[in-house]
Amino acid sequence: MKRTLCILFLSLVFFSCKETETPDILEMPQEWHLIGYKGGWIPQEDITPIEDSTYHYRLEADGSFVKTIGQYQLAGTYNFEDFEGKTYVTLNFDETSIQLDAEKNLIHYCGQDYEYFTVKDAKTIAGNWSECDGPNLYFERR
Template sequence: MKNVLFALLLSSILLSCKETENPDASAMPQEWVLIGYRSGWVPEKDIVPITDSVYHYKLEADGSFVKTIGKYRMSGTYEFSTFEDRKYVNLNYDEASIQLNEEYGSWGLIHYCGQHYEPFLILDSKTIRGSWSECDGPNLYFERR
């Protein structure tokens, strides 16, 4: 009887301490808010904080997302992937959002070198990073709210 109670206690402790490092579909919806940026040119420079961001993403359980930057609203679908032991969330924009981006100038609303998608590296369960560094832009950091 003591062994059974000990096993139950031990398993409840182990299960309660488990935290996922993936912002996956089991915990949806999720909202990600811009918290800062780092230069793509200067290595090891501190993140410049942003405290009043109007820039965020909302991921829904059905695989869709909405991106808001001030008055602009874009949408599409997302998927999770792994590449070289790194985990990513990839945002793929719908046609209406691509058209809005092109009307805006093709470099302002979709932040990935003129493409129609945005990949974000999952740093941990509370932080993701998007990058414009391949086209001389900043690294953007988002926190889960």
């Protein structure tokens, strides 16, 4: 009896602690917060950290997203793509967001109506805007 209770207890502990530390990249909803950047043209080993940023993305299960930068919000749709062993997220902005971008320059991809990110791992994505003299931005999933 003691042996059975011990096995049950250990099984309970084992399975209750088996929470995944790397969430599935396709699990929704997701929230990505800016955690740092690297310069676009200057080689830099370390990410310059940013704390308490008001810059983040929220991806919903229905394929929509909201990008928040301070008081501004942009919206649109997203999709995930796998290419040559890497996963990418493309954010396509709606017309209202494109008009806001014309005034405030809030879409970070050389005047296009979309942004793309490379999925580094299930908790980190990075956007590279070095083609437009922009920084490499890093976001963490929360």
